[in-house]
Amino acid sequence: MNALMPLQQWFQRNAAWAGGLAAPMLVITVLSMMVLPLAPWVLDTFFTLNIALALVVMMVAAYMKRPLDFSVFPTVLLLTTLLRLSLNVASTRVVLLEGHTGPGAAGAVIEAFGSFLIGGNFAVGFIVFAILVVINFVVITKGSERIAEVSARFTLDAMPGKQMAIDADLNAGLIDEKEAKRRRAEVGEEAEFFGSMDGASKFVRGDAIAGILILIINIIGGFAIGMMQHGLSAGQAADSYILLAVGDALVAQIPGLLVSVAAAMVVSRVGKDADLGAQVMSQMFLSSKVLGIAAAVLFLLGIVPGMPHTVFLTFAALMGGLCWWRLGQENAPVIEPEAPVAASDGEATWDDLQPVDLLGLELGYRLIAMVDKDRQGDLLTRIKGVRKKFAQEVGFLPPAVHVRDNLELRPSGYRITLRGVVVGEGEVFPGMFLAIDPSGIGTPLIGTPTTDPAFGLPAHWIEDKQRESAQMAGFTVVDSETVLATHLSHLMQVQAARLLSRTETQDLVEHVTRLAPKLIEEVVPKMISIAVFQKVLQLLLEESVHVRDIRTIIEAIAEHATATTEPVELARRVRMALAPAIVQQIYGPVKELEVIAIEPGLERLLMQALTGNGNGALDPGVAEMLSKSATDIANRQEEKGVPACLLVPDAIRNAMARLLRRAAPRLQVLAHSEIPETHLIRIGPILGELAA
DSSP: OGGGHHHHHHHHHTHHHHHHHHHHHHHHHHHHHHHSOOOHHHHHHHHHHHHHHHHHHHHHHHHOSSGGGGTTHHHHHHHHHHHHHHHHHHHHHHHHHHGGGOTTTTOHHHHHIIIIISTTOHHHHHHHHHHHHHIIIIIIIHHHHHHHHHHHHHHHHHHHHHHHHHHHHHHTTSSOHHHHHHHHHHHHHHHHHHHHHHHHHHHHHHHHHHHHHHHHHHHHHHHHIIIIISOOOHHHHIIIIIHHHHHHHHHHHHHHHHHHHHHHHHHTOOOSSSOHHHHHHHHHSSOHHHHHHHHHHHHHHHTSTTSOHHHHHHHHHHHHHHHHHHHHHHHSOOOOOOOOHHHHTTOOOGGGOOOOOSEEEEEOGGGGGGGOGGGTOOHHHHHHHHHHHHHHHHSSOOOOOEEEEOTTSOTTEEEEEETTEEEEEEEOOTTOEEEEOTTOOOOOOSSEEEEOTTTOOEEEEEOGGGHHHHHHTTOEEEEHHHHHHHHHHHHHHHTHHHHOOHHHHHHHHHHHHHHOHHHHHTTTTTTSOHHHHHHHHHHHHHTTOOOOOHHHHHHHHHHHTTTOOOHHHHHHHHHHHTHHHHHHHHHOSOSEEEEEEEOHHHHHHHHHHHSGGGTTOOOHHHHHHHHHHHHHHHHHHHHHTOOOEEEEOGGGHHHHHHHHTTTOTTOEEEEGGGSOTTOEEEEEEEETTTTO
């Protein structure tokens, strides 16, 4: 044992060096066999090596789980084909030179194949060889060649989609850069592998054709040499040369058939979870129904008069036994795994921590029927429509609404939550209708007085029989599902900024990447991070500015991101770029805009207080007066049917918008630079005069 240690250490140190020389040495050996004469015992050695290599290749192909596990197979296919052809050349030389001496002239392997396997009858050997060639050339090689061709084409076509999926996982943070590189390399290797297999399958086809030609050449050449040079009769020449030629062809054809089968198994593999044997067992012999039907058919054939009863009944019994065993497994009670000790002791685990729903809808038990399709509940369909409308109007896909029941609520009550916090609640009555009074009609109705949960308008819950009369009186009548869906839609519009989480932002970036990849790649994340991009969009959404025109937003960020990456400043620049869309969103397609202006003295006071000179501080009394005055003017404008929009200098727009957001949420604040040149301004109410 100690004497072998130095040799083992030498092999370990030189394993890489020796492995690098293996392929060149094999090629040199193959070429040498074609030109140098070989002794019979050397031929026996290489023929045995050829058969052993073919068996190894087929076993590797059978036990691999995915094609890339045997990515070197196209090269192995080339080398094994060269080895067989070089052996054919070497054995042909020996057969033609020494064939007259007897059946052992070309070695024991060829003699065994010629004498033992085919009983010394060259006609039988020729037929067996022809059958093997047909199986190899027409069936296996032809099919594997077609599969390789189609797989190569489909793999190349699927490459862009796979690369985009990898980039999407990387951008979403599901994988890191190292894993992304590995997956990209795997996609490229897969395409190269099937492309190589498409060409390498031609080696097997050419090998089969070469085997036929070599056999014919050996037969003709052997006859000519035996009869003309060695004076043998036709029968003696046939017994010697043809028997050797057929044995030589069989020795080469059987390893070729094994390698062809391996190639077919490699290109026809589907699935990556198990090897070929496990897949066959799991998909063919694990169904008791299949096994039972097969056993019944075999039994019926076995009892037919004249049939070999023993064989058929034996296999029927085997299939029946397998069927009975599978039935026992399928009907066995499922034993649940024992719970961990910590869980059985009541200890807290990470499974107890449930993630908070980003957007949730909780229903009282009487409202469960609204989400039950079997009871004609279409609330889920309404919610899908709300999400679709939100995406089309606001510009990003909102998170899914998680609907669940809550027995703590009133039976007809519901609650809308955002990140686990209640943002809205109300009560609806299935089967009844809400008659909303949008313009102060005041007509009495028979029903339960209430308010519209979305907009706070006076309303009544009425029966179906009062529906027509309410509509004729001018009320807006909607069913309970519409009431709930409208409330949800309104809150989603109001809370759009909070709905835009990092996940939605990443999805939006990926969507833009598919539409304009170069545009988004130059900005996010090269110029600004995804967090800054999310904050800019949230600042826009907080003031009800839709982000549908994402191209303009990204172009504006790209233009100004070199000067600043401050989200507030970038949002201000983006608002200027979106000015036409913002004005149209507020006023519609009109060209003359009636705005609320600030009294000049108050404007100077605000400029001093809210800009850098005043350190952003505003007297509480002035702030309260300003908020009350803005609320009153906004309500008067809405009563007139005119949008409530306050026009202020650019320097104080952000501060004024934050100040008035709570007091007058529907009051829009525009800067002078946000009025397009194509529009005219008409001064309406003056903020400050009302308080004075």
